[in-house]
Amino acid sequence: MTTQTIAVTVNGVRYERRVEPRLLLSDFLRHELSLTGTHVGCEHGICGACTVLLDGLATRSCLCLAVQADGASVETVESLGRVGALHPVQQAFWEKHGLQCGFCTPGMLMCAVELLRANPNPDRDAIVEAIGGNLCRCTGYQNIIAAVERAAELQRALPEAA
């Protein structure tokens, strides 16, 4: 199998790897870079669990080849916050019970981050639209919507938007 050298910036760190052209971006993140925060649910673009930001745009990493991300910048859930220093969106999901098992959460968080960058004060319809491509089997979505509303509130209270 032929391989191709790619250079991808993931969470601010530049990685250069030789990969097979068929390698998915999700598998590149999880297997090559050991960033297992990005979850693969359905592997065909239905569930949204694998959503990452590719040059700032929410992207299904299971529908994207690693070679397509050559030269691009990828942000995953690991870029947000740490235990003890959560990102406002993560803090809001915690406070509002926006997760139970947590499998869909990385995708939900990245979609929420994309939404709040473009629209710091989204109404309920905008939130529903933003997370509309992500499946959650635990929460019934109500708490996730409340969490994104709370995240917007938290980010507005910050001196500078994250």
Next chain:
Amino acid sequence: MNTIAKAVPIPPSRQREKPGQQLKWIGKNIKRIEDPRLLTGQGRYIDDIDLPNMLHAAVCAARGRTPASSRSTSAPRRRFPASSRY
């Protein structure tokens, strides 16, 4: 009936305080301790586990008729060389 009810009067309640007065958490939302781990991508789901020399296995359904159990052991085994890789 009436005579029994009159003979055994119902005693007054001995309760001196309202229930739950000392219980400060009932009715309150509690933040889960596992959430920060799950929110930061540190959760460990089954696909995140990578053990030394771990292999991936696939189960292949029999094609056509289901082989009889007495013959299945003598049936030629198909080899899947790729299974040891991925």
